[in-house]
Amino acid sequence: MKNRGLVLLAHGARDPEWAEPFVRIRAAVAAQRPDVIVELAYLGTMSPRLAAAIDAMAASGVTEVTVAPLLMAQGGHLKEDVPRLLAEAQRRHPRLRLNLLPAVGEVDAILSAMAEWLVGSVPRAGSEEP
């Protein structure tokens, strides 16, 4: 039985296509960690919400849930909403271990990947077509 869970927490948007990158990340992580239940959850209008995702994992026997906010930066969501939602989940599931990862913009390897992509995305002088 899988007793570890990873919730990829995204902001959410009205447009269902918005979730596509998160669906891809979920599949990539799940493929490399078959020992972990990996699910998406959203802060906004999309389903499931964070609370429902954690409750479902707890109901399926998961004993440790890591929440990874796929948000660029640490704003009101990460300083207020997410800690409150996690505290509420902890009260509902007192024996569940809950870990919160930083925003992706706080992770050096991801910042470096973004910077590298940007450095290569601006044409260099003399490289334009004739």
Place this chain on the structure above:
Amino acid sequence: MKNRGLVLLAHGARDPEWAEPFVRIRAAVAAQRPDVIVELAYLGTMSPRLAAAIDAMAASGVTEVTVAPLLMAQGGHLKEDVPRLLAEAQRRHPRLRLNLLPAVGEVDAILSAMAEWLVGSVPRAGSEEP
């Protein structure tokens, strides 16, 4: 004179600390591309807004501006707001070349960096402390 510009376009938030990852990315890119003017701009409440950033670059002699949306995914902002803002900027600066990059979640190398980080962020069975 630098005649290429790169605008890193972030969502913005009420909390000024929110912008810190973007400040770091800007510095990293600017250090590696001294031939390019690299500036931050925001869609929301922070300054400068996208229009002001493009206008300032045009005024300083930039002839080609690349706009890189540092947004996780392609939602309403990238489908509606940003194209409208770029079309308006093009009308104000008819000879300026304007390029729009995809959202970071559409970039394979960045998705891979996120997936790799997530794969390594969940403790493996048997690795917990005694």
